[in-house]
Structures are given as C-alpha cells and as structure tokens.
Amino acid sequence: MTTLPSPALLTDRYELTMLQAALRDGTAGRRCVFEVFTRRLPPGRRYGVVAGTGRVLEELTRFRFGTPELDWLADERVVDDATLTYLADYRFGGSVVGYAEGEAFFPHSPVLVVEGTFAEAVLLETMVLSVLNYDSAVASAASRMTSAAVDRPCLEMGSRRAHEWAGVAAARAAVVAGFAGTSNLEAGRRYDIATIGTAAHAFTLLHDDEASAFASQVDALGAGTTLLVDTYDVKEGVARALAAAGPGLGAVRLDSGDLAVLAHEVRAQLDAAGAHSVKITVTSDLDEHAIAALAVAPVDSYGVGTSVVTGSGAPTCGMVYKLVAREDADGVLQPVAKASTAKTSVGGRKSAARRVVGGRDAEEVLVTGPDERVRAASSSADAAREAFDALEQAERGPGELRPLHVPLVVDGQVDERWTGPQGVRAAAERHRTSRATLPRGARRLSADEAALPTVTLTLPRS
Amino acid sequence: MTTLPSPALLTDRYELTMLQAALRDGTAGRRCVFEVFTRRLPPGRRYGVVAGTGRVLEELTRFRFGTPELDWLADERVVDDATLTYLADYRFGGSVVGYAEGEAFFPHSPVLVVEGTFAEAVLLETMVLSVLNYDSAVASAASRMTSAAVDRPCLEMGSRRAHEWAGVAAARAAVVAGFAGTSNLEAGRRYDIATIGTAAHAFTLLHDDEASAFASQVDALGAGTTLLVDTYDVKEGVARALAAAGPGLGAVRLDSGDLAVLAHEVRAQLDAAGAHSVKITVTSDLDEHAIAALAVAPVDSYGVGTSVVTGSGAPTCGMVYKLVAREDADGVLQPVAKASTAKTSVGGRKSAARRVVGGRDAEEVLVTGPDERVRAASSSADAAREAFDALEQAERGPGELRPLHVPLVVDGQVDERWTGPQGVRAAAERHRTSRATLPRGARRLSADEAALPTVTLTLPRS
Structure with a gap:
C-alpha cells in the first residue's frame, strides 16, 4: 500500500501561531476538551451521517512534522525555535471518543470529543474538520440515495x-x-x-x-x-x-x-x-x-x-471544533464558551445518548454535568448505562438511553478496529442499524426539520 | 518537498477495462483526440475560470503504475496480464494543448485537448477531470469574490x-x-x-x-x-x-x-x-x-x-472528457460524436479564440475545420493568427481573434512553466488580464446568461 504523506501541514497557520504563544506563556500544557459538532443540518435535511472517523484515526497516526516540514516552517519564520522543537517531537498522547462511524447525528451532537493538552489538541483542528466535514457530507447525501433505492x-x-x-x-x-x-x-x-x-x-x-x-x-x-x-x-x-x-x-x-x-x-x-x-x-x-x-x-x-461526491447540495457539514473546557491556573477543568452574538455554544464536556421509545428513536440527548461523570459516561457503554441508571426515573425520561460515544483513541493509542477496511465494514453495519430506528418519516426526501429534537440531560454531582 | 503518491489508481475502473479490450482487439494504438469542455455554466454564472491545469501537468509526470499498484490490479483480476505489462511501462507520450490556466471559459470552450493513442489518453480521463472540475469550480467562485472585493x-x-x-x-x-x-x-x-x-x-x-x-x-x-x-x-x-x-x-x-x-x-x-x-x-x-x-x-x-472551497453553490464544473476524433482502420483521423439524445457533442478537433472588438470580448469562437489546420492553430499563437489571417474578412468577422490554446505537453514533455509556484503566478496574471476584457456587466453577481455567446468558425480546406 502506498502511504500518503503526513497531513501535518494540511493545517491552518493559526494553529501553529497559537501554539507558539501558548508555549511561551505556559498555557500550552493546560488540559483541554475540544468538541466537534454542527449547529444545524443543511436546509431541509432530517439527519446527518457521521463519516470519516476511521480516516481521522488513520491521519492521526501519520500526523508528524518531519525534517522537510520543519525546515519549511523555519525558513518561512512561521513559528519560533521553541515551537519547532515541540513540533519535531509531536505525537498526540491524548484521548478521543466519538460517535461510531455510520451513526446518525443531529444539531449539536458531540460527534467527536478530543482531550489532551492545548498544544496537542489544537494542532488537530484543521485535519479533523476537513475529514469529518467532507466525508460526513457525502455519507449524509448517500444515505438518502440508498434509502430511495x-x-x-x-x-x-x-x-x-x-x-x-x-x-x-x-x-x-x-x-x-x-x-x-x-x-x-x-x-x-x-x-x-x-x-x-x-x-x-x-x-x-x-x-x-x-x-x-x-x-x-x-x-x-x-x-x-x-x-x-x-x-x-x-x-x-x-x-x-x-x-x-x-x-x-x-x-x-x-x-x-x-x-x-x-x-x-x-x-x-x-x-x-x-x-x-x-x-x-x-x-x-x-x-x-x-x-x-x-x-x-x-x-x-x-x-x-x-x-x-458533492453532498447533493450540501458539500460540507459545517462542523466546528470548539474548546468547551480547559484547566485553569489551579489545574481545575473549567467549562468555557464564546459569549458574543449568534455563534453561542454550550460550554463543558458532553456525552450523548439516543433515547429510544418503543423501538424508535425519540430524542438526541446531550449529557452534561460534572466533568468526571460525563467523561465516564463516554468511556464505555457499561459506564454510560450505569450513569443513566443512577438518575431518578423522572429525570431520566421514558424509554431506553442508547449511549453514543465509543472510545477511539486512549492515551494516544488508536483503536484500529475503526480504521482500514474493517473500519469501513463496521461503519456500514452501524449505519444500517442506526438508520433502522430513526422515526417514521425521517427518511422522507422532502424538506423538513431535524427528525429528532436535541435535548439535554444533566447528571447529578454524586 | 514531500512528493504525493502516484495518482494512477485515482482512476475509474472502466478506463482499465476499456484499455484491456482495446489492447486485445488492436484499437489501443489508434491515435485519438479527447477534448475537455463543459456543456453549460452553473445556473446564473456568467463565466468560468480555468484552474488546475498546472496540477494536471504535475500529476501527469507522476502518473505511473508501480509494483504495489500492479500487484493489486493482478490480485483483484481487474485486468489481464497483457494489460499489466502495458501499464508497467506506461508513460504518456502524447501532446496536450489547452487554455492557459486562469483564462475565462464558456459553454463548450475546449479548455484541454489531449492527443495520443487511445491507450495512453484514455487512462488520464479521471485524473484530468477530477483536477479541472474541482479547481475550476473554486476559481470560478473565487473570481466573483475578488471582483466584489x-x-x-x-x-x-x-x-x-x-x-x-x-x-x-x-x-x-x-x-x-x-x-x-x-x-x-x-x-x-x-x-x-x-x-x-x-x-x-x-x-x-x-x-x-x-x-x-x-x-x-x-x-x-x-x-x-x-x-x-x-x-x-x-x-x-x-x-x-x-x-x-x-x-x-x-x-x-x-x-x-x-x-x-x-x-x-x-x-x-x-x-x-x-x-x-x-x-x-x-x-x-x-x-x-x-x-x-x-x-x-x-x-x-x-x-x-x-x-x-465549495464553489459557492457550484462545487464542481461538470467538465467532461470526450473522444472527438480517432484514427480509422486506414490510419485516417475521423471525427466522432455520441449521437443519441440530450448529450450530443460536436465531433472533430477544435481550437479556440476570443473575439475582441473595441478592447472588449465579444464572442467565444470554436475553430473547426480540417484536422491538420485546426491542430496547427492550437500549436502556437503565431500559427493561429496565420490560420485566421488566411480567412476572408467576411468569414473572419469583426475585431481581433485572440488565440486561446497554448501548448502544455509536447510528445510527452511537460512545459514546466505552467507547474509549481511559477505556474500559479502565471495563472494569476492570466486571470487578471483575461477578466479585464470581459464584457461590461459580465462581473455582475446577479444571475444571468453566459457573458459571451459561443460561435463556430470553420477554417477552409486550404
């Protein structure tokens, strides 16, 4: 197999200049949580399909700054020597959870959550978004075609x-x-x-x-x-x-x-x-x-x-990669969010579940609450169910909550089941099962609202 | 500079199966002329911008079937042994002329003309179209933005x-x-x-x-x-x-x-x-x-x-790569065209010129006629002017005819002035000069027809 070159420079310049400033002021090592989501579906679309997750993991393992890249960055004075030294040793050592590839998504679904130092996580923004935005746009259109066929x-x-x-x-x-x-x-x-x-x-x-x-x-x-x-x-x-x-x-x-x-x-x-x-x-x-x-x-x-290949009128997904929590000077993880007009986001780490009532999806549930509890709910299906079971029935709501996050990268180690040919097979299977429980009418081609409402469920402190 | 892998397998399977059949029946060596053009502009657009030509030439020089590619094709039985032998030695040895990158184009403009044996030219279809369709879609949108700015x-x-x-x-x-x-x-x-x-x-x-x-x-x-x-x-x-x-x-x-x-x-x-x-x-x-x-x-x-990056509503150009002429059994080049419904094309090699009247573009001129005369008109600006000068004034029409084809590949040798950074600089310069003479109103953003009519001028037999 011919290997593609490193995607390290398939990156917006500002990721590197932010890194330089953060290395210099000491914030580069702050633990951060970045979340990938879309604020809305394309006009008329009822659901989206997560695709590209396996490719993100494949690119992640090749994301290295080699000598030619470092030499060019030095020659162009894109960043200073301290940053070049950091980049030369760059390996993502953090963790990633996300929706299984092939799963349906809705507005604000946290389809990927990246946790690591600011330095290691910020560098991945452009690559992660490029892959997920394009691949998910194609899969979202393709799903309507296979539905119609x-x-x-x-x-x-x-x-x-x-x-x-x-x-x-x-x-x-x-x-x-x-x-x-x-x-x-x-x-x-x-x-x-x-x-x-x-x-x-x-x-x-x-x-x-x-x-x-x-x-x-x-x-x-x-x-x-x-x-x-x-x-x-x-x-x-x-x-x-x-x-x-x-x-x-x-x-x-x-x-x-x-x-x-x-x-x-x-x-x-x-x-x-x-x-x-x-x-x-x-x-x-x-x-x-x-x-x-x-x-x-x-x-x-x-x-x-x-x-x-052009997403049938929606050639990109509009997914964003947002900092939702970061350590403060005392090492405590704090939720953060942009506060100005229009683009307001919800701060803090989120997990996710699909509420299933009578065998049909009823709601997209964003799970918020104390960071460690939310983090646990994203770590495995068992931990998620345990967290949900701890809720009072009134808080929990009707039906079953199907956890949506799966671990993709743990301490820098990519789970290879999601990559290569086996990743594609797993994703196609996931898409079949995910689409099968969408609400009746969700697969209509006519323009309409998102097929599920997105709601929030908050885990208690203890 | 990190080199990208060969684009040889970024190709539709049918290019290789056609090659196999043509090698077997003896038609693979027939000299062919393929033309790249678009039947229409995206709705409301007044002109398009040719982009990607330099990248086509860069990909062409790397278009090789190496051992990993050949092994995979053999393992998958995509083609037979005779075809694999042909692919192992594949080098494009033909010629390419086309619009200079950055030039405006209109419906049916022959933006690229590839001449070679069927075998060597058919293999390039997917790569050529991928590059030109995407890059030109972006440039066509970008030109409207720089106009507005x-x-x-x-x-x-x-x-x-x-x-x-x-x-x-x-x-x-x-x-x-x-x-x-x-x-x-x-x-x-x-x-x-x-x-x-x-x-x-x-x-x-x-x-x-x-x-x-x-x-x-x-x-x-x-x-x-x-x-x-x-x-x-x-x-x-x-x-x-x-x-x-x-x-x-x-x-x-x-x-x-x-x-x-x-x-x-x-x-x-x-x-x-x-x-x-x-x-x-x-x-x-x-x-x-x-x-x-x-x-x-x-x-x-x-x-x-x-x-x-999504072409502002038109994420691809709809350019096609059509066989317009090929040798017959007697070695004579014959014009060919699909004859059935809807997608009718004009057969035969075409050159092109922009009619300029009073310093403004007035028409997109497709130049047809005897193959050798048309070919000569595409070989250099001087030859084109000589061919046009040979026409009676009544046939020639008003104003000046600015030849649009430039040689890009001659007998397999890529003209490197169109590649790399210098190619981008030349293309940007060409776009500035090309856009400057578009008709008044062509740069309006509101939806309208193509800014120039496409007409045909036929060179006489002698």
Missing part, C-alpha cells in the same frame, strides 16, 4: 467530479452509507471496496461501429459484462448487445435520455428476446430524487456520480 | 470545510483567481503562496481572561498581529486589544454578528483612540454577495472559508 444497489461513480483524493474518501463514505461499490480503484485498494465499471462511450466511438465495440468488450471481459447501449440508437444498441453476448449478457447501461421511459422499453425488448436475466443499470446525473422517481421503473441498479 | 484583499481560510488535500488545491485555485493568501500551510509550501492566520477563539478561551490572551499573543507574535476581538464583548475586546498592543496593532478580526454595523462601530472606536492605522478584517461565512454588501463598510480585508 430501497433494495437496489447504488454504485458510486463520481471521482471525476471531486478533487482526485476526495474521490477516494467519497467512495469510502458512500459505502459507509450503504453504497454497494465504487468505480474508484484506489478506494477499492485502500478499503477493500468492490470496484465496478466496464466501458464508456469513448470505447464504442473508438471502434468502426457499435457491433465491433461490443464484440471486443465481450471477448475481453466475458458475456457477463455490462454494455453501454446509448451511444447511437438505444433499441439498435440493445439488439446488438444481445447479438454480441447472447442471453448470458450481464447488463445494459443507459446514460442519457428519459431513463424511466427507456428502462421500460429496454426491459420489454430484453424480455421479448427471452433475455430475462439481463439487468438494466442507469447512470446520468442521478440524485436521491431521481432515484426515487425511478422506483417503479424496471431498473436493477443506480450509478451515482456528481450528486453523491 | 475590488481592491480589498481576499484571504482563503476554507481548508476545514473541504477534504484535506482538496484544501490545498482550493487555496491554489483561489490565488489563481485573485486571492492574496491562504491559511493553508501546505499550499504555502507547495506553491509559494503567502500564508496568514494568528489566533482563534480557542486561544482566548484557553486563557483566564481576554486581556491575558491578547498580551500573550502580542508577546509572541508582535504588536503587528491581528487580534480576534469578538469572543466576549466586541467593544471591550477592541479596547483590550489596543491596551495590549498599542496603536501599532496590525488589525482586529470580527468573526460574528452584523459585520457591517460592527465594522462601522469598531472603526469609530479605533479612530477615536487615534488608532487610524489599525485594520479591520472580517470573516464569518462570507460569500461574494456578503462581500459586495460590505463594500461601503470600513473593512480592510475579507477572510473567506466555506463558500470558496
């Missing part, structure tokens, strides 16, 4: 409409949200995702006629291949496809025109020829609404490009 | 709202379109772009009070720093900033609230304190419309994040 597979084909490395992350995030595969080879290699794709119009146009293009493709890739039948005339294309591959043809692909009408015509043509097993796959600027509109058409799978 | 600097700060490597490309593309700097350190290192940034709210909150945070920052970064004054109360923040740094303070930053009102209040407060040289920089979800609305506010610079 019901049991038909969705295939990610949007690499060409995103930055070249974003395409890899997009394929991964789409699979977290239920996509069955991707056209992107690097995503296949890196995350053991099924890759798909056979031929474009260029292949047909390269040949002297459609029949010779189809014959060549079948010869090279077998009769089970997918033939693209809309380069010239679709009806003739389907006839030539059957002539080239016989009834064992895998599928035909339609990439233009009125797909619903064409799918019916092509299905009828295939069936009339006895080619009942030949599938129909459609592509062509599909989004969740187009997929829903094709529900009654005889389509077997959907290839989705632009709309999934 | 007139002489005030725009600073790119959106890394956290884009995929971590997309953030680097976004910073670069923003600078092509007139931004003065970026917060992204890697973009600074890789493209010699000015980096900016001093402190976030977290830095103030880390400290026991705002005064000690400001004192620390001034101690570490000097009085010329920018202090963020809206963590608590803006008026008190400004007073504390002046107390900490004195009248030599560089700037104050406002990141929330009604920026126009606050800017007036803060300017008055600074001036009343005799701090006339202290600048005001504003950030907080700015886009081109917000920047335009702040034109009459006493603001000195704009920090732009989300909207620039």
Whole structure:
C-alpha cells in the first residue's frame, strides 16, 4: 500500500501561531476538551451521517512534522525555535471518543470529543474538520440515495467530479452509507471496496461501429459484462448487445435520455428476446430524487456520480471544533464558551445518548454535568448505562438511553478496529442499524426539520 | 518537498477495462483526440475560470503504475496480464494543448485537448477531470469574490470545510483567481503562496481572561498581529486589544454578528483612540454577495472559508472528457460524436479564440475545420493568427481573434512553466488580464446568461 504523506501541514497557520504563544506563556500544557459538532443540518435535511472517523484515526497516526516540514516552517519564520522543537517531537498522547462511524447525528451532537493538552489538541483542528466535514457530507447525501433505492444497489461513480483524493474518501463514505461499490480503484485498494465499471462511450466511438465495440468488450471481459447501449440508437444498441453476448449478457447501461421511459422499453425488448436475466443499470446525473422517481421503473441498479461526491447540495457539514473546557491556573477543568452574538455554544464536556421509545428513536440527548461523570459516561457503554441508571426515573425520561460515544483513541493509542477496511465494514453495519430506528418519516426526501429534537440531560454531582 | 503518491489508481475502473479490450482487439494504438469542455455554466454564472491545469501537468509526470499498484490490479483480476505489462511501462507520450490556466471559459470552450493513442489518453480521463472540475469550480467562485472585493484583499481560510488535500488545491485555485493568501500551510509550501492566520477563539478561551490572551499573543507574535476581538464583548475586546498592543496593532478580526454595523462601530472606536492605522478584517461565512454588501463598510480585508472551497453553490464544473476524433482502420483521423439524445457533442478537433472588438470580448469562437489546420492553430499563437489571417474578412468577422490554446505537453514533455509556484503566478496574471476584457456587466453577481455567446468558425480546406 502506498502511504500518503503526513497531513501535518494540511493545517491552518493559526494553529501553529497559537501554539507558539501558548508555549511561551505556559498555557500550552493546560488540559483541554475540544468538541466537534454542527449547529444545524443543511436546509431541509432530517439527519446527518457521521463519516470519516476511521480516516481521522488513520491521519492521526501519520500526523508528524518531519525534517522537510520543519525546515519549511523555519525558513518561512512561521513559528519560533521553541515551537519547532515541540513540533519535531509531536505525537498526540491524548484521548478521543466519538460517535461510531455510520451513526446518525443531529444539531449539536458531540460527534467527536478530543482531550489532551492545548498544544496537542489544537494542532488537530484543521485535519479533523476537513475529514469529518467532507466525508460526513457525502455519507449524509448517500444515505438518502440508498434509502430511495430501497433494495437496489447504488454504485458510486463520481471521482471525476471531486478533487482526485476526495474521490477516494467519497467512495469510502458512500459505502459507509450503504453504497454497494465504487468505480474508484484506489478506494477499492485502500478499503477493500468492490470496484465496478466496464466501458464508456469513448470505447464504442473508438471502434468502426457499435457491433465491433461490443464484440471486443465481450471477448475481453466475458458475456457477463455490462454494455453501454446509448451511444447511437438505444433499441439498435440493445439488439446488438444481445447479438454480441447472447442471453448470458450481464447488463445494459443507459446514460442519457428519459431513463424511466427507456428502462421500460429496454426491459420489454430484453424480455421479448427471452433475455430475462439481463439487468438494466442507469447512470446520468442521478440524485436521491431521481432515484426515487425511478422506483417503479424496471431498473436493477443506480450509478451515482456528481450528486453523491458533492453532498447533493450540501458539500460540507459545517462542523466546528470548539474548546468547551480547559484547566485553569489551579489545574481545575473549567467549562468555557464564546459569549458574543449568534455563534453561542454550550460550554463543558458532553456525552450523548439516543433515547429510544418503543423501538424508535425519540430524542438526541446531550449529557452534561460534572466533568468526571460525563467523561465516564463516554468511556464505555457499561459506564454510560450505569450513569443513566443512577438518575431518578423522572429525570431520566421514558424509554431506553442508547449511549453514543465509543472510545477511539486512549492515551494516544488508536483503536484500529475503526480504521482500514474493517473500519469501513463496521461503519456500514452501524449505519444500517442506526438508520433502522430513526422515526417514521425521517427518511422522507422532502424538506423538513431535524427528525429528532436535541435535548439535554444533566447528571447529578454524586 | 514531500512528493504525493502516484495518482494512477485515482482512476475509474472502466478506463482499465476499456484499455484491456482495446489492447486485445488492436484499437489501443489508434491515435485519438479527447477534448475537455463543459456543456453549460452553473445556473446564473456568467463565466468560468480555468484552474488546475498546472496540477494536471504535475500529476501527469507522476502518473505511473508501480509494483504495489500492479500487484493489486493482478490480485483483484481487474485486468489481464497483457494489460499489466502495458501499464508497467506506461508513460504518456502524447501532446496536450489547452487554455492557459486562469483564462475565462464558456459553454463548450475546449479548455484541454489531449492527443495520443487511445491507450495512453484514455487512462488520464479521471485524473484530468477530477483536477479541472474541482479547481475550476473554486476559481470560478473565487473570481466573483475578488471582483466584489475590488481592491480589498481576499484571504482563503476554507481548508476545514473541504477534504484535506482538496484544501490545498482550493487555496491554489483561489490565488489563481485573485486571492492574496491562504491559511493553508501546505499550499504555502507547495506553491509559494503567502500564508496568514494568528489566533482563534480557542486561544482566548484557553486563557483566564481576554486581556491575558491578547498580551500573550502580542508577546509572541508582535504588536503587528491581528487580534480576534469578538469572543466576549466586541467593544471591550477592541479596547483590550489596543491596551495590549498599542496603536501599532496590525488589525482586529470580527468573526460574528452584523459585520457591517460592527465594522462601522469598531472603526469609530479605533479612530477615536487615534488608532487610524489599525485594520479591520472580517470573516464569518462570507460569500461574494456578503462581500459586495460590505463594500461601503470600513473593512480592510475579507477572510473567506466555506463558500470558496465549495464553489459557492457550484462545487464542481461538470467538465467532461470526450473522444472527438480517432484514427480509422486506414490510419485516417475521423471525427466522432455520441449521437443519441440530450448529450450530443460536436465531433472533430477544435481550437479556440476570443473575439475582441473595441478592447472588449465579444464572442467565444470554436475553430473547426480540417484536422491538420485546426491542430496547427492550437500549436502556437503565431500559427493561429496565420490560420485566421488566411480567412476572408467576411468569414473572419469583426475585431481581433485572440488565440486561446497554448501548448502544455509536447510528445510527452511537460512545459514546466505552467507547474509549481511559477505556474500559479502565471495563472494569476492570466486571470487578471483575461477578466479585464470581459464584457461590461459580465462581473455582475446577479444571475444571468453566459457573458459571451459561443460561435463556430470553420477554417477552409486550404
């Protein structure tokens, strides 16, 4: 596997200048809690999907300032020598808890909580947000598409409409949200995702006629291949496809025109020829609404490009990385929050739970209270349940509280179950189970409010 | 400089399966011309800005299938042994012409033309489109922002709202379109772009009070720093900033609230304190419309994040990579085009020129005709003018025809003037000159049609 370079300089300059000032004034070592959350969902969206957590952990293990990075920072006088010395030895030694990748999220859900010294935690802000904001935007859109597609597979084909490395992350995030595969080879290699794709119009146009293009493709890739039948005339294309591959043809692909009408015509043509097993796959600027509109058409799978890699109208999540608590001069952890207009945040560490009543999600519960109790509630599901059980029933509310935080990094050690291919599989499984208990109607595509209200439950002091 | 890994697998699987079939049937060696263009601008946009050309050339020089890539393709049986042998030796040996990076483009502008064997050219499709689609989307949005800002600097700060490597490309593309700097350190290192940034709210909150945070920052970064004054109360923040740094303070930053009102209040407060040289920089979800609305506010610079890295509503360009001509069995280059519904393209190689009448752009001219004449017109500005001069005046039309294609790769050799830092500088310069001659009104932000009509001029056979 080719390793990507360190993400250390994929960082806003101010993280380093803040570090320099804090090292100089002695606050760099103060223990801090940073929380990642979004203030709102994109307009009309009912839920979001956490994605990228595994990639954050992968990037974290490679987050190092090597000699070339340090030399450049020195040459450009970005920071002083004391800061360079700190950076040369930088290893994140703190802890991270968060929502399991694939979990649904809502406004103010604390999807990631980073705890460490100011110095070690502040440096991660840009990387953490870049990964979570992009990957979650893609997964949140992708989940609506796989919802609309019901049991038909969705295939990610949007690499060409995103930055070249974003395409890899997009394929991964789409699979977290239920996509069955991707056209992107690097995503296949890196995350053991099924890759798909056979031929474009260029292949047909390269040949002297459609029949010779189809014959060549079948010869090279077998009769089970997918033939693209809309380069010239679709009806003739389907006839030539059957002539080239016989009834064992895998599928035909339609990439233009009125797909619903064409799918019916092509299905009828295939069936009339006895080619009942030949599938129909459609592509062509599909989004969740187009997929829903094709529900009654005889389509077997959907290839989705632009709309999934650009978050279908919401290309980023607006997640922020906010300092919510830090040690004071006496070593006591104090809640903090920006106090001025508009962007007010709630201070203090938060854990989280989903209230489930009658098998359906009812509320997103932010868990606040004394820092050590909240911290414990984020450390394991058992500790969380214990903390919740200690509450009086009246405070606790109805139904069950499903704890949402899982440990991701403990004292600098990344839990590798969330990384690599196994992380993607775990996240896809989590997304299936998480989405299954959303309230009825949460998966409607029409614009509406967040599907769950976000409420706060406060743990008592003892 | 840390080198990125090869982009060879940042590729749709079908490029490789098409290659396999074409190698097997003997068409892989047919000379082909692929053209990159967009069918339309995003709704309401009047022009687009070509960006990413330099990055395409940088990626092209690293586009190699190494042992890890070949082993994975073999293990996964993506392609057969003959194809693996071809890929092991892959070097692009063809030629590329295109619009100079930074140039304006319109519907159907042939912004890049790739010529080579089918095999060598088809493999580049995904990479070329990923880079151009993302970078041009950012530059197209950024150009509207720098237009709206007139002489005030725009600073790119959106890394956290884009995929971590997309953030680097976004910073670069923003600078092509007139931004003065970026917060992204890697973009600074890789493209010699000015980096900016001093402190976030977290830095103030880390400290026991705002005064000690400001004192620390001034101690570490000097009085010329920018202090963020809206963590608590803006008026008190400004007073504390002046107390900490004195009248030599560089700037104050406002990141929330009604920026126009606050800017007036803060300017008055600074001036009343005799701090006339202290600048005001504003950030907080700015886009081109917000920047335009702040034109009459006493603001000195704009920090732009989300909207620039997501293309301000148009996060990708919709550019396609289409086969427009290929050799037939007799070795004669034949124009080709998809013939079915909706997505019809014009076949044959195209060159391009901008018609300039009275110092203003009047038309985007696609130049078609006999392949060798069109090819010559794309090979140099002199050859293009010679070809245009050969036309009768009636065919040629009014004004001057400014040739738009420049050679980028000749027989596999990349022209390095378009790459690295010098490429970014050249592109930014090209954008300034290109934008300066757009028709009056083309830079209006309100929704309208493309600012230039796209017309076709056909060179005669001799």
